[in-house]
Amino acid sequence: MKKALSVLLSLACVALTACSQSPGENSSNTGVSTTGETSSEDRFAEKIVFSASSVDVDSNVSYFDEARYKKLNEMFNFEIEFVPVAWDTWAERDRIWINSGDMPDVMFWDLNYNDYVKYVEQGLLKAFPDDYAERYPNLAKVLEKTGVEEKLKEAGDGKLYVLPNVTYQNLPTEVAIDSTVAIYRKDWAKQLGYELGPTTTMDELCKMAKDMMEKDPGGNGDGKTIGIVGAPYNLYHTFVRPFNDNFERIYNNGTEYVYGPFEDATLDGIKNVKSVFESGVIDPDFYTSKGIEYRDKFFAGKAGVLIEGCSVSHYAVEFTGQFGEANPGLDPFECMGITAVTDNEGVYHAQNTMNYWASSIFNADIDDEKMDRILSIMDYIATPEGQYLVYLGVEGEDYVKEGDEYVMTLDANGKEPTSQIKNYYWTKPILPDDWALVDPRIDDEKRNVVLDVFKAKEANMSIAMLDYDYTFLSSPEKNNFAVDVTAAITQVLLSQGDLENEWDQWKASVEPKVTPVLKEVNQELLGK
């Protein structure tokens, strides 16, 4: 009954989302109609060239011949100078560029509030025009959905200096929660007699992973199958958070702000992950992985379970695509299952997340006309028609519609050609997570695999809610506070010494840093 209800709810959610984003809808006020005709004022008569940084773009591949670009260029008359950045270094590149005055005209930036306040104070970013909500109504809607527009304006004395990329226009759950799941080899699980639902307890998951290691359904050879792979943070989210929802942060316990890692429950969680690690289920080399290398072990068929953040877009496009490439002949949707890992009582320990990820910021020295042009393009992209253009392309060029089906134009290798416009992050004020909810190429059945997990999490969860007052507090001690709790857990987890003793030593070492912050935060927010 519960399952049927959750399926119905998911379908209703998808239907609502789809209805709210039909491609014909037009609410643009940028002087450009969605048919591509320029308005009488012809604001965009003069060509502009702007530089834009992003991951996933290749400066060796031209965008001039792309139908997407041609269409946008007809409307907005522009050229882009590529500034590619790599996933593993983009955050530090951004810091260097901003602080050296070398930032591109529009920069893909991992919005960090403390840094945002500093940059705004120092005049390093260009403010949005005061009437941005009237001039760019579609972007204004996106901003509203992020839920942080007012907080960001407060830091800039009423002016806005950043455009966060909204994750969902219509959240799949009532509040935004983390997307962490266990992605597992469904075909191996079936062989071993396991059939997992949208949620699985820690013990059940470990038992299945252990069986996969010992019985080797993938035929890797004796002792060569790994149980669980994942980044340290995701592993601790799964095996430590069930013991303390606030294991890695400062939070308000109802009376005062305290430091979660100092609580006994966190130590219990670390003991739990240590016992799982010592049972051999977790990849013994998990701590040496650089970037997202750990995923390769799963896609290459060496590991049975991957703990990872997984939205519809990840599951239906990215991960299944990677799995398909690594395992020709296997159906990714038949071989990959997803499940949320709960504590042993069946409760999912969720993290309330912001409804945005990363952002676009503008160089303080660019002129108003250039900023207006870039924002106008982004405003168009934020319309349903713009979304179809960026993510699907131009009908007749990038795809053809056969009945209800969208048939993509493939290159000589049988793949969709790379689109720089699609890959660029300044074209993603609405992230692919949202598009995946309405992407006509994704079957509802596949979409619901992920949505069911979201709903199942929500049905029985304990949640660490975001504290907006704390998050958006800018104060000297808090702004300089940085302790890497994930690294500390990894150290004690792998240490040969006594776990409790080692953790106590770590607590004692960070205490001089934590105490002044707690004192400041309690005074600023609670008057204590």
Added chain:
Amino acid sequence: MAKQTKTLSARRSLWKEILRNKYIYLILLPGLIYYIIFAYGPMYGLTIAFKDYNVREGILGSPWNGIDNFVRIFRDYEFYLALKNTLIISFSRILFQFPVPIILALLLNELKEGIYKKTLQTVLTFPNFLSWVVVSSILINLLSNGGAINNLLNLMGFPRQDFLANSQIFRPLLYITDIWKSAGWGSIIYLAAISAISPDLYEAATIDGAGKFQKMISITWPSIRPTVVVMLILSVGGVMNAGFDQIFNMENPAVRPVSDILDTYIYRITFNTGTDFGFSTGVGLFKSLINFILLVTFDKISRIISGHTNGIF
């Protein structure tokens, strides 16, 4: 009055000296300009360590904040950990790594000229041209739990070892890999010093009946000793640089308590955990100051010990 006259005549003689050797000074000029522009000029940027640095107002315009940055530095436990690790790793490098290129050069010198010697020198020098990114990737592949060495141990019936998570192994691993990578290259300077020794000395020693070992001890070693002392002084002067490239690529969170050095600490606080250039510059200034003190002190000590024959300044 006498003092003033003395200074004036010293100035005059300096100008005379410069005019007399004007072409040599002309050759010196590009180097001098380079150092003024790229080394001494930017030193005004060190004032950031005493300022609340603001990019828009620049280095000169940012407000002074006294020693606030240093108060924060000395309150951070990670700084002390990084300082301790830097000193341990650097002095251990001097103890274990510094003699290796010298011994290698002495041994290579004993080989007869020919294809074997040249091949050996090439083989020993080659690893220096591999970046630490490549070397560390090879090491991680070899030493990881599923790596070649553990597979071999497993095959022989021994239990697998967590080499990469073992704090006791990490530092020796640094020294061994650095010796493998740099010793061949480092020996070149000593081989150059050896090649400058007059062959007459060896011929005379041979006539006197000295063996290879005696010639090495009595002729080669005393001849290259000034070079060794200069290199040692420079090594001590660089004690606070414990090898960023190598450690950054080889470390992991499990060994951070023994691997985190001042350079990795500065990198982390500058690029990963927040932007505070005043704080980072403060740590950098502290590091340079200690290096400078060690350099001058060790130079003085070496002069006293050698009776003022060896030293830089």
